[in-house]
Amino acid sequence: MSADSQASSPVPLVRAGGIGVRRAGRWIFREVDLEVVRGNLVFLIGANGAGKTTCAKAALGLIDIDEGYVDRSPSLCVGYVPQRLAVSPTLPLSVRRLMQLTGRFPASEIDSALNSVGLERLGDPPVVNLSGGELQRLLLASALIRKPDLLVLDEPDQGVDVAGSDVLHSLIDAIRISTDCGVLWISHDLELAMKAGDDFVVLVPHEHEDRPLSRPDAV
Amino acid sequence: MLDDFVTRALFAGIGTALVTGPAGCFVVWRRLAYFGETIAHSALLGVALALLGEIPLVVGIFGCASVIVLALYFLEGRDALPTDTLLGMFAYGGLALGLVVLAFFPTVRFNLNGLLFGDILAVSRADIAIVWGGGIVALFVLWRLWRSLLATTVDADLASVAGFRPERARLAFGLLLAAIIAVAIKIVGVLLIVALLVIPPATVRHLSRSPEAMAVWAAVAGALAVAGGLFASAELDTPSGPSIVVAALALFALTRIRRS
Numbered sequence: 001m002s003a004d005s006q007a008s009s010p011v012p013l014v015r016a017g018g019i020g021v022r023r024a025g026r027w028i029f030r031e032v033d034l035e036v037v038r039g040n041l042v043f044l045i046g047a048n049g050a051g052k053t054t055c056a057k058a059a060l061g062l063i064d065i066d067e068g069y070v071d072r073s074p075s076l077c078v079g080y081v082p083q084r085l086a087v088s089p090t091l092p093l094s095v096r097r098l099m100q101l102t103g104r105f106p107a108s109e110i111d112s113a114l115n116s117v118g119l120e121r122l123g124d125p126p127v128v129n130l131s132g133g134e135l136q137r138l139l140l141a142s143a144l145i146r147k148p149d150l151l152v153l154d155e156p157d158q159g160v161d162v163a164g165s166d167v168l169h170s171l172i173d174a175i176r177i178s179t180d181c182g183v184l185w186i187s188h189d190l191e192l193a194m195k196a197g198d199d200f201v202v203l204v205p206h207e208h209e210d211r212p213l214s215r216p217d218a219v
Numbered sequence: 220m221l222d223d224f225v226t227r228a229l230f231a232g233i234g235t236a237l238v239t240g241p242a243g244c245f246v247v248w249r250r251l252a253y254f255g256e257t258i259a260h261s262a263l264l265g266v267a268l269a270l271l272g273e274i275p276l277v278v279g280i281f282g283c284a285s286v287i288v289l290a291l292y293f294l295e296g297r298d299a300l301p302t303d304t305l306l307g308m309f310a311y312g313g314l315a316l317g318l319v320v321l322a323f324f325p326t327v328r329f330n331l332n333g334l335l336f337g338d339i340l341a342v343s344r345a346d347i348a349i350v351w352g353g354g355i356v357a358l359f360v361l362w363r364l365w366r367s368l369l370a371t372t373v374d375a376d377l378a379s380v381a382g383f384r385p386e387r388a389r390l391a392f393g394l395l396l397a398a399i400i401a402v403a404i405k406i407v408g409v410l411l412i413v414a415l416l417v418i419p420p421a422t423v424r425h426l427s428r429s430p431e432a433m434a435v436w437a438a439v440a441g442a443l444a445v446a447g448g449l450f451a452s453a454e455l456d457t458p459s460g461p462s463i464v465v466a467a468l469a470l471f472a473l474t475r476i477r478r479s
Contacts, residue, residue, distance in 0.1 A: 062379050080380040087373060090420075091248045092427045101370050102381030146381070 010037045013076055013150045013182045016059045019068030021051070028054050030067070034201050036150060036182040041173070043193035044186045046203030052186045053083065053154055055203060059184070060152060076150060079143030079181075083154040085127075085135060093127045095119075099142050113145040114138075117171060133160045136168065144175065151175070154186045169196065224340050228449055231342040232463065234350040235406045236415065236441030238357050241434035242399050243416035243441075245392060247424075248372050253306050254291075254393070255413045258284045258400050260310040262409050263317030265401070266334060270327050271320070277349060277401050284397035287313065292390050337408035337460030339449070346405060353402050360395055368392055369430055407460040415441060418467040422474055444470055 012035045020030035028051040036042045046052045057063045059070055060078055087093055099110045114120055117137040130138060136156055143151060153172065157165035173196070176183050187193060193200040246255055262280045269279020287309050295302055321327060330338060342350075370378035371385040378385045403412050419441040420433060427433035447470070448463030455462075 057376065060380065062376055078380045080377055082374055082376055085374055088248050088250070090424055091372065092424065092429055092433055093373065094428065097429055098373070101373060102377065102383075142377075 011073060012037045012071070014059055014070065014072045014184075016065075016070045017068055019055070019058055019065045019070060021054055021058050021063065022066045027066075029203050032068075032201060032203065034059055034184075035199075036184050038149065038182050039176065039180045040198040041176055041183045041185060041196065043197040043200035044184060044203065045188065045190050045193050045200055047188060047205060050203040050205040052188075052203055056152055056154065056184060056186055073149070077146055077148045079146050079148030079151045081136070081139045081143050081151070081153045081156055083158060083186075085139060087127050089128050094124045095122060095127060095130070095138060096124045098127050098138065099145060101142065102146065105145055109145055113141040116144060116175065117141045118167075132158075133164045133168075136160060137171075140172075140175075144179075147179070148181055150182045150184065152184045152186075155188070156185070157187075157189075224342075225449065225453055227342050227344070227347060228339045228459065229446065231347050231350045232339055232406055232445035232449060233442045234347065234354050235403045236419070236445045237438045238354040238399055239403055239412075239415045240419045240437030240439070240441040241358065241361055242396060244420045244430065244434045244437055245368060245372065246396070246413075246416045247420045248430075251396070252413055252417050253303060253310075255396060255400065255416050257291075257306045257310040257313075258287065258397050259404065259409045259412045261287045261313030261317075262401070262404050263334065264313040264320070265317070266329065267317040267320040270329060271324065277405075280404060281398055281401035283313070284401060285394055288390070288393040288397050292393060333408070334404070335408050335410050336458060337404070337406050337411060337463075339406045339459045339463075342405060350402055350406075353398065357395060357399055360391070364388055364391055364395070407463055411460050411464050414464040414467060415444075418464070418471055419444065422467070422471040426474070440470055441467070 014034070014036050016032065016034040019032050019034075021028045032055055034042070034044070034055070044052050044056055046055075054063065058065045060080070061070065061072065095114075096110060099105065099113065105113075111120070114122065117140050119134065119137050119141060122134065122138075127135070127138070136158075140153075140156070151172075156172065157168055160168060169192070172183065172185070175181070185193075185197070190200075190202070246252060261283055265280035265283030266276055267279075268283060269276045272279065291302075291305060291309065294300075294305055298305065321329075333341070367378065367383040367385075367388040370381060370383050371388045375385040378388075400412055403415060407415055419437040422440045423433055423436035427436055444467035445463050448466035449459055451457065451466060452459040452462035
């Protein structure tokens with residue numbers, strides 16, 4: 001780790017201030033502040049339909065925001081684990097081919113990424129044959145192989161049983177400690193967030209008024 | 220060698236199949252069969268405009284199809300109508316408008332049957348040059364788009380995070396498909412072109428271990444269907460475009476019977 005002598009608070013990997021997204025004339029969420037620094041685990045909590053995934057995508061710059069600002073550290077490498085992967089059964093995609101999807105990596109790096117999520121014995125079966133838990137781990141491995149500064153997990157314990165989800169939680173914690181990456185974890189489990197997180201943001205679904213928060217603009 | 224019309228048909232057909240196979244894989248993976256239908260149906264409007272403007276048919280068809288691809292790209296998600304409704308409107312709107320426009324010019328003569336079902340036995344040396352020249356360009360573009368398009372097909376957000384541009388890949392593939400269909404319509408026609416895009420990939424799906432292998436095998440299966448269909452058409456005196464599609468279906472059935 002680099003010596004960070006002068007700064008008392010580290011530079012955030014991503015910082016969003018007062019962001020909001022509206023779709024078809026309705027605000028999905030408004031006035032959300034979010035900050036993730038290196039080594040921190042931040043939970044993004046909300047009920048179904050509260051706009052958690054949309055909010056995370058807005059913070060990553062995958063979708064445009066309609067208010068507020070987002071600062072991301074330059075050359076930020078993000079590892080993203082989507083909530084689920086809808087691979088068409090017509091697409092012949094094996095585990096190792098999926099690991100190569102976003103870049104070419106040597107076999108040794110693929111091995112060690114699969115190792116780190118406990119999939120070393122999996123071999124190279126078609127992705128469509130994997131169980132929910134195996135697929136989540138595989139997605140995690142394909143995010144980790146990029147050596148991300150920021151790991152974004154969209155409800156990683158969905159479709160995994162309770163025992164499996166405990167293993168997954170400790171696995172993610174171990175990864176955060178060993179790689180010193182920041183983690184943004186989308187979940188509906190407030191208890192988990194209060195227990196395990198360094199910080200958490202709660203999205204509350206309600207009728208967001210259509211009043212201008214800052215000065216109104218022409219659009 | 221190219222003096223014989225059957226030989227010319229074989230060259231043009233195989234050249235087409237070598238492109239429609241790999242491109243068709245993405246049509247199957249991304250569920251774009253109806254999108255392909257829309258481009259193909261709109262070709263009639265393209266033909267009408269080409270005949271009136273006295274420009275080459277391929278250019279007219281590609282130009283018209285490109286406009287529709289762009290329109291769909293900008294309307295999709297912004298309009299309340301579902302995608303398949305939009306596609307239906309453009310498909311049959313293009314077809315109908317083309318026929319109406321042509322009716323205003325009764326002196327313009329063209330082979331409607333050939334347009335609908337293909338006229339592979341009438342291909343000229345120039346057509347073969349277009350098929351192979353255009354085909355090499357199309358395969359090169361597809362090869363350049365491959366990684367980005369494949370990542371987008373698996374998950375658009377994963378692709379974005381990795382630095383790909385899913386929207387751009389999607390639009391580029393739409394335009395590529397428009398170009399491929401514009402050239403291939405000469406071979407199997409407006410109503411049968413999508414068969415050449417979806418049947419070969421569907422045939423080889425279970426023989427393939429990777430996306431790349433599937434693309435190569437789809438090209439091979441398409442070429443076999445063209446050769447088999449043309450041979451049968453010559454032997455049995457059946458229409459060549461439909462015979463190629465029937466041969467492709469027979470090949471599909473054959474691989475299924477062997478599996479079970």
